[in-house]
Amino acid sequence: MPRKPRVFVVGGAYHVYCRAGRGEPPFAEDATAALFVETLERVKIEHGLTILAWCLMPDHYHLVVRSGELPLWRSMRLVQGRFSKALNRRDRGFGPFWQGRCKARIIEDRKHLMQAIAYVHLNPVAGGLTDDPAHHQWSGHRQVIGRARKGLVDVDETLLVFGKRRESARRGYLAVLGQGREEGWLGAVPGGLPWWRHSRGGDEELRPDPTRPAMDWLGVAVRPAPPKADARGVARAVARELGVGVRALGGRHRGAELGRARELVMLVGVERCGLKVNDLARVIGRVPGSASRIYG
Structure with missing residues (x-):
């Protein structure tokens, strides 16, 4: 039976998680955890994601993320x-790494968003790994409380959920963490969490009116109206941004950088600018069928 398509809203805030499927705790190894974080950071930059909270547990991950202009399922896929391929290359392994595609739910009010951020950063406590989330290396908690300068979390965006001034917002964040330790949802599986039970369902992907700025769930514009561009213009912009040659994009050469550039041309061209696959295929030197597979 085919799986239902999932609803994704441009600029929406989501709780996302997925488990490893090899019957082992791969993220207990620092090198594997670091590889996942590096992979996530690159896609975050490429797809314009905003990460509000994250945590790696020994056999799964949790994120609270605000999507960019592309459907979130593309970003997470x-x-x-990429992580599975990189891990298989490193370990000379083969086959799938994950149990399946990630699970995701949109978070539709501020209270649930605060709870979701707290839930993710308290996961190591709920899982018995530590009594203090600041002692868990693979999460965004230390960034939010100001003990780490660099990392995946967009700290100002996270703090704005809890208040308008930095220190009072941090106090609000810590207060919600304190409440989370006492409330029943702390140790719940995602399906039992308040924001999963009350999240909207649906059987089609929502697409915003391309002539208007998209709005997030707070009613804030998250992007301008799509620009007017042709396939060659998109290719030039991507090549300039990633530091590759436009001719190389349309040539026969292969490689990780060119592969990412061609994928980005297809994604931006189709999703952002509404261009035809055939036109984009010509500028990256591929037949339409091959270009469609790149697009996904």
Whole structure:
């Protein structure tokens, strides 16, 4: 039976998680955890994601993320696919790494968003790994409380969920963490969490009116109206941004950088600018069928 398509809203805030499927705790190894974080960071930059919270547990991950202009499922499929390939290359392994595609739910009010951020950063406590989330290396908690300068979390965006001033917002964040330790949802599986039970369902992907700025769930514009561009213009912009040659994009050469550039041309061209696959295929030197597979 085919799986239902999932609803994704441009600029929406989501709780996302997925488990490893090899019957082992791969993220207990620092090198594997670091590889996942590196992969996630690259896709975050490429797809314009905003990460509000994240945590790696020994056999799964949790994110609270605000999507960019591309459907979130594309971003997460890219994260999981790139990570699996990189891990198989490193370990000379083969086959799937994950149990399946990630699970995701949109978060539709501020209270639930605060709870979701707290839930993710308290996961190591709920899982018995530590009594203090600041002692868990693979999460965004230390960034949010100001003990780490660099990392995946967009700290200002996270703090804005809890208040308008930095220190009072941090106090609000810590207060919600304190409440989370006492409330029943702390140790719940995702399906039992308040924001999963009350999240909207649906059987089609929502597409915003391309002539208007998209709005997030707070009613804030998250992007301008799509620009007017042709296939060659998109290719030039991507080549300039990633530091590759436009001619190389349309040539026969292969490689990780060119592969990412061609994928980005297809994604931006189709999803952002509404261009035809055939036109984009010509500028990256591929037949339409091959270009469609790149697009996914």
